[in-house]
Amino acid sequence: MTLLDIDPAQATSGEAAGDALLLGRRVRALRTSRGLTLEQLARAVDRAPSQLSAIENGKREPRLPMLRSLAVALGVTVDTLLDTEAPSERAALEIAVERAQRGTVFQSLGLQPIRVSKATSDETLQAILGLHQEVERLHRERAATPEEARRANTELRAQMRSVGNYFAELEGAATGLLDSVGYAGGPVSQQTIANISERLGFSLHYVSDMPHSTRSVIDRRNGRVYLSGAVPSRDARAPILRALASVVCGHEEPSSYGEFLRQRVEANYLAGAVLLPEAAAVPLLAEAKQQRQISMEDLRDAFGVSYEMAAHRFTNLASERLGLEVHFMKAHESGTLIKAYENDGVRFPSDALGNFEGATVCRNWTARTVFGQPDRFNPWYQYTDMAAGGTYWCTSRVEKAKEGQYSVSVGVRFSDVKWFRGRETAHRSQSFCPDDQCCRQASAELTRKWEAAAWPEAATPTSLLAALPTGTFPGVDAHEVYAFLESHE
Template identity: 55%
Template structure:
């Protein structure tokens, strides 16, 4: 809603000069006093009183107390924004707009706030400013903003060891409702869960390309794409059910979107790999010093990535093992990461890891060099922060191949199968000489004789659809629902 439609005085702005000035003017007029009267009473010229009432001068506490006594009001009454007239609210909003960076960038003369300036004129100016502000925010909503939000979110996850007790409880309650007694969650049990929550399932061939599923609360339906080869049919459904259970509103910004995505994925993972049976399974494996992502994957019939990610949510809280997790594409670019074992990921100037290139000597990239892609890949790597053991596996998707890696510090490698590997490499990244700068002799030989053509990632230049934070094309979604809703 625009300022022209509704103007709020924020609690944090109660002490600003504009609000106090308008409050003083309102109290003065209600007492039948002129500007001259108030000036004489506080020992100020009338012009100085006008400056105060127009919010152009900051007052000390003693001055405010003296004005309050003259006006027969309490000190708190001057600071209270409630009760201001509609006109006062509009004038305050207009003054704030004109003091802001957007108005200043336009290099326009300020609009004098006079009685002759109508409320409608002020509302028009405020609406125009709101639209300019919206356009600026939209243009600023770049992947940079998403990376900043993701960095903050990853810090929050690290503080809680990536363990969300409230989501574990929610998953346990849902599984108990369908009488699931542990172990893998079957496709049938997943459908029972949807039925328990009041939904029927509909598999379609024309699901909008910007969606993984669509939940129609009006008709109690969940629409899913007809199963694609190589995908887990439970995943999209459980994420849709998780979003419903968590009652997530439309995200306001990237931070909201990422937080909701993390919580939804966590709850879906906790349903596919239930905490109680998973912890029992992992503790037994730790006692035998046979911890393995592959075993967790096979025991609960999930993908390798789901097993590795779920391991990070349970390892520290229940096994006392700090870990790190990476998802890296075949060109070495990191797309997803988590750590609480002090491993140092590559970062940009803002502390973000997404989009950064992983050292070529790390397990996450070395696994692409191995011909045997069926056997687990294990490696020790001496890094600036210490020696780490890591296990990696190559997975395939519609966007190409990527590696999923799970690692821990040398001291905790003793609990894992594969700890006896002889592979050991050294990484000195972020030192450019480690793997980012070519050999000097090669540079001298090739440097002036090669001109490679870069592949520009289209998403680098792509913007979100207008009015969208999550990238979903709502026009497409609503048209889809109208085609499929029961008549």
């Protein structure tokens, strides 16, 4: 909803309690409804008309004795004066304009605020609000720098780490969805997901003209979930669940980049919690731990999901249910870290703000050495001795995506490797990163030979100079989405 679609209750919610503007408009509305002039009410409460005018205009907040005097003079209770709902739609509109003009964004423009009076039309007030809303949007876009995005992401990762990447409310929501359709165990079928969708009031539609900037689109008005027809049905379960997460989790339009990232994490978590239910996955993992044979492949095969989802789901349950601290990495073949999580103390590469994603992974880590292995059928196991932090063990696999190949790795400290399959591996490496001499500098011999002769052209990423994606849902073309929904309604 925009500021142009003001609902009186919503316009005065939250900050309304004790709001001088709201109180002033209520006093004015009660005074005029009783046929009293400003001077008459001022005499009744033993105050100067100018003082009462300041109260009605929201420029002065009366103390409790004054509130009591006003309530008596107007024949109401103090609670009535402090009601959090605007007395009328017009009053709500005036309050919104006054708040906008008193805000930092409006004041930064250096404009003289207009005086809101009875003679000011609704159209004028709505126009002011509309312009103010657009200026605020532009300020938010200007503030949405890559630094802000990385900072929001770092804060989110810290929150995930503090709870061991386990969210009880989402686990409960996933269990409730499965119980509602009679799930009895085993891999969660496509039909089960379709039943969940129907239970939530949505039908599934596969289309060939999905907006290019979206994975799925929900039409809340008509109860439809649109997915690309190019997605094989066996792989559609996760996209459907991620789409429905907005309904299950009660997501509203994100008001910040941090909220957008949080919603995306919740959607991915819910999908994993449904496809690998806690009640079924924990006993399997607990048995594997007892047998000292924990394996991401076994978890993947038991529930018919991707290796990445199995690995990520393992991080949800490892600390809370198995007492294991772990780390997870997804790295592109170029060495760029795409996703990362840890609560086992491993030191991921990071930028100055402490953000992992986008940093370069050491060439000697499992997430990079796996790309050099000819055997892609079996998992790659490796110990890595860190310059600081001891020894870590990782299991890793290479997956394919439209952006190229990437590795998915799960690892633990040396002290916890006894619970995992692959602990007997003889593969071992050393990492001295962030020391450039570890893996980023060529040998002295090669440097002397080529440094004056080499002139490479950088494959500059298209995003290098691009602004951070903007909009309510960053990176999504709203015009394209609305046109799509209109064509399918």
